[in-house]
Structures are given as structure tokens and as C-alpha cells.
Amino acid sequence: MDRVTEEFRLAPDLCHLNHAAVGPWPRRTAAAVAQFATENASQGSLAYPRWLSVEQRLRERLARLIGAASPDDIALAKNTSEALSVIAHGLGWQAGDSILGIRQEFPSNRIVWESLAAQGVRWRALDLASTADPEQALMALCDEGTRMIAVSWVQYASGLRLDLKRLGAFCRSRGILFCVDAIQGLGALPFDLAEAQADFVVADGHKWMLGPEGVALLYVRPEQRDRLRLQQFGWHMVEHCGDFDRADWTAARSARRFECGSPNLLGVHALEASLSLLEEIGMEQVWSQLQTRTEHLLSLIDQRGFELLSPRAPDRRAGILTFRVPGFPSDRLYSELMAHQVLCAHRGGGIRFSPHFYTPLSVLDQAMERVDALVRA
Numbered sequence: 001m002d003r004v005t006e007e008f009r010l011a012p013d014l015c016h017l018n019h020a021a022v023g024p025w026p027r028r029t030a031a032a033v034a035q036f037a038t039e040n041a042s043q044g045s046l047a048y049p050r051w052l053s054v055e056q057r058l059r060e061r062l063a064r065l066i067g068a069a070s071p072d073d074i075a076l077a078k079n080t081s082e083a084l085s086v087i088a089h090g091l092g093w094q095a096g097d098s099i100l101g102i103r104q105e106f107p108s109n110r111i112v113w114e115s116l117a118a119q120g121v122r123w124r125a126l127d128l129a130s131t132a133d134p135e136q137a138l139m140a141l142c143d144e145g146t147r148m149i150a151v152s153w154v155q156y157a158s159g160l161r162l163d164l165k166r167l168g169a170f171c172r173s174r175g176i177l178f179c180v181d182a183i184q185g186l187g188a189l190p191f192d193l194a195e196a197q198a199d200f201v202v203a204d205g206h207k208w209m210l211g212p213e214g215v216a217l218l219y220v221r222p223e224q225r226d227r228l229r230l231q232q233f234g235w236h237m238v239e240h241c242g243d244f245d246r247a248d249w250t251a252a253r254s255a256r257r258f259e260c261g262s263p264n265l266l267g268v269h270a271l272e273a274s275l276s277l278l279e280e281i282g283m284e285q286v287w288s289q290l291q292t293r294t295e296h297l298l299s300l301i302d303q304r305g306f307e308l309l310s311p312r313a314p315d316r317r318a319g320i321l322t323f324r325v326p327g328f329p330s331d332r333l334y335s336e337l338m339a340h341q342v343l344c345a346h347r348g349g350g351i352r353f354s355p356h357f358y359t360p361l362s363v364l365d366q367a368m369e370r371v372d373a374l375v376r377a
């Protein structure tokens with residue numbers, strides 16, 4: 001891990017525990033962006049063909065990250081919300097169709113489905129507070145009108161991790177589409193597309209993948225690709241991209257059909273560099289190291305008698321632990337922690353800490369000591 005820690009040079013007084021919001025860049029990512037900028041400033045677009053090879057490497061890395069069969073299955077969206085919108089407004093809905101989701105979802109995974117109400121499509125939500133078995137509860141809510149289950153792999157506020165294998169098998173057996181927002185899990189723990197049997201997987205790169213905002217994964221199962229009605233058109237989404245004199249056109253056979261215009265090559269260089277680090281370490285090792293850190297943090301929370309708002313069972317957790325200090329308003333504690341260089345979030349009624357695989361255990365100790373000092377004061 002010594003080599004890995006060299007990749008992260010955060011300010012010494014900063015406790016960065018906010019990877020569930022926006023993660024820091026590794027040194028190699030900052031270097032890739034600096035090199036791209038320097039090259040552009042001195043040579044213009046002379047190296048454009050090489051830049052496109054980096055874009056292809058990014059698709060390959062993303063395909064390996066989720067276990068997709070081919071980089072042709074990977075589209076690069078601007079963000080998770082755009083990717084979800086491509087899916088939601090690309091499918092051919094009928095009045096009376098319904099989509100099952102979770103009430104506590106991040107707004108992106110609610111608003112996009114609610115926007116289909118004008119087409120007679122209903123978004124129905126499970127309240128996680130009503131069940132200890134969310135997968136069974138979701139399956140029980142399905143009826144003849146259920147067309148899709150659309151959920152986050154890991155809930156953004158509590159950190160609850162769903163059993164994608166269980167949900168995916170159910171959806172496939174019933175002919176129900178399965179859409180997974182993987183933004184709070186990809187880059188933190190291994191993802192197995194074959195096991196999840198997801199029709200759609202989306203995730204922005206700026207959280208656990210340690211990349212920039214503005215580049216996101218959009219996976220569409222090949223069997224569903226032609227069924228998504230295209231909403232955006234341009235030179236980049238055609239089969240013969242680059243043949244600018246050609247008058248006739250068809251949408252690309254690959255997932256590039258969902259990318260209407262020029263790629264974000266600056267973001268591409270950054271995310272490709274970040275994923276190269278995760279690949280070098282290996283997602284099993286990343287996950288093992290992250291588990292060590294969440295277990296350590298959990299012990300610190302328990303030692304103090306704080307209220308844990310995240311799942312306690314290891315198979316229900318990812319990298320998020322949210323807690324509440326009894327008798328101390330969480331919004332006030334959040335403001336004071338941020339003022340004292342503890343980078344965290346106020347989510348789900350508590351303080352959300354989200355370390356990553358490289359976070360020193362001493363940073364977790366230091367953060368909790370600052371909580372102690374603020375509560376005492």
C-alpha cells in the first residue's frame with residue numbers, strides 16, 4: 001500500500017471522508033490532465049488520434065470493471081442523470097406501466113421516472129423503513145403492470161447495499177427490466193454483470209472511481225440497445241462516424257449511438273488514469289482494504305455510543321457509514337466538522353463518513369477525535 005498512498009497527497013490537516021460525494025484525484029490523474037492541457041496548449045489537436053485511443057482504453061476499462069462482454073457495450077454519458085434519462089425516455093412505455101423504486105433514493109433516481117407520468121407511467125416506491133428485506137419487498141410489490149425495477153446498488157444516505165443477484169434473477173424470470181444505478185459502488189467493490197443480470201447500469205466517475213465530474217458509464221444490454229428510442233442526434237452517434245461527406249446515415253451499432261456529439265476528452269483522460277490505478281490494485285484488494293477501514297470506523301462509532309444509521313451486517317454495507325450523535329443536531333455537527341477540515345456530508349439525518357481503500361486509519365481516528373472535541377465544546 002505504500003506505493004498506493006503516494007498517489008494521494010491530500011492536505012495533512014484534511015480528513016477526507018466524502019468519497020460518496022466527490023472523490024479526490026490520484027496523482028496520476030492530475031498528471032494526465034496537466035499533460036493533456038500542456039499538449040493542447042502547445043500543439044493544438046495534433047495528437048487527436050492518440051487522444052481517441054485513450055477514449056477507447058477508457059471504454060475497455062469500464063467494460064472490465066463491470067464485466068461487460070465488449071467495450072462496444074459502453075457509452076460515455078455526461079453524468080448519471082443523463083444516462084438514466086436516455087433509458088427512461090428511450091423505452092416505449094404504455095399507459096398503465098409502472099416502475100418500482102425506493103423512496104429514499106437520490107433525486108436522480110426518482111425525478112427521471114416521475115417525469116414519465118405524462119405518458120401514463122407510474123413510479124411506485126418502497127419505503128425502506130417498512131422492511132428488513134428490501135429485495136423481497138420489491139418483488140412482492142410487482143404486479144402485471146410492473147415493467148422495470150430501477151434502484152441504486154448502494155443507497156446514498158444509509159449505505160444500504162442491495163442483493164443485485166437476487167433482484168436480477170427475479171427480474172429475468174418475470175421479464176421485468178432491471179436498471180442499476182451503481183454510482184455508490186463502482187470503484188469501491190467488485191461488480192459482476194453476469195451475476196446481476198442487469199439490463200442497464202449507470203454510474204458517474206467522480207465518486208468511488210476517483211475521476212472527474214462530467215464523464216459517466218452507460219451500459220445497455222445488447223438485446224435492449226435497439227429498443228431504446230434515440231432522443232439526441234449528431235455526428236458522433238452514427239455508424240460511419242468521421243465520414244463527414246456521407247449523406248445517408250444510421251445509428252451506430254455499438255453503444256456509441258447514445259453519444260450525440262464531441263466527447264469530453266479532458267474528462268476521458270482523467271477517468272482513464274484513475275481507473276488504471278484501480279485496475280493495478282485489483283477490485284478485490286480495493287474492497288478488502290475498504291472493508292478494513294469501515295470496520296475500524298464502525299468500532300469507533302460503537303465505542304462512543306453513537307447511533308449507527310447504516311446497516312450493521314457486512315453483506316449490507318459498502319463504503320458508507322452514517323451515524324448520529326445523541327443530543328447533538330446533525331446539521332450543526334456537519335457545519336462544524338467541515339469548518340474543522342473533516343470533509344463529510346449531512347445525509348439521512350446524520351453524519352455520513354465515506355473513506356476509501358487508501359484512507360489511513362489514523363485519519364479515521366483523527367476525524368472521530370474532532371467529533372469528540374466538538375461535542376464536548
